[in-house]
Amino acid sequence: MKKNLDYYMNLDYEIIVKKVKPEDGAGWFAYYKDFKGVMGDGESADEALQSAQEAFKAFVTVMLESKESIAEPNEADKSLRINISMPERLVKKIDDFIAPLHLTRSAFLQKVAMKEIGA
Template sequence: MRALRYAVIVSPLAPEDGGGFVATVPDLPGCMSDGESPEEALHNVQDAITEWLDMAERMGRPLPAPTRPQALA
């Protein structure tokens, strides 16, 4: 599954934003999802990554290479 190659950052959402957690993919601009728990957000973002990559392919855009985890620190 290619979705798992990309680094994901999971962060808590503020209560005024509905609480829960948001998972973002720094290598894929705008690619994110959320969930009630960090695990749910991580699970949900896998579908968003797949959709992001599929759309890029349909549009003829190159797929970004995954950033090495140490490059994100």
Template sequence: MTQVMEKNLEYYLNLNYTLLVNHIVDESGSYYYGKIVELDGCHSTADTVEELIKDLEEVKKAHIEIKLEFGDLIPEPKEMPSGNIMLRMPKTLHWKLANEAEREGISLNQYILYKLSSK
């Protein structure tokens, strides 16, 4: 018999949510802006990264507490993709891309990555 884990405040606080931090310099000065990607509305600003992370932990806790109180859905972090994909393509396209990669002197994988990221 498997035991079902209770998804309480402690459960959510221990999940590895994605933290996005940007250094901002604008007319108001220099500061850090951060957000928890999976939790809409969980964002803050601070003068230092350390202060920002502390603030975001408090915001995350309050956000989750409110969601739990009202029985709202709380998104969980997704696993990072492996970076590997299987891709099927027409032979003529494969031939064209392989030739272009050879002309550039790079591997087919590098060339396809370049083409995808330059759009």
């Protein structure tokens, strides 16, 4: 298979999309987890995602033109979205605990799980 622009654009890279706090300018921010500096923003999550994808397309184009290697997604580190249930009171306590740490629930639960199981 020829590793051209279409090849890289169709790989399953992880893109993180986050809401920007009003005090930081509001809107949405998206970035490619595996490529520092490949990011985008917008008024909506979709706009931010599209902006990041356009930045990635430009990045890949430059890398291909300069014949530099481009990392492919690492399946071992790929995030998996899960649905869990817990008491609302516990969710509130977690949110209150992590707010000053500037962590997401997911990041906090990952840290706790890795600490408990030694991963």
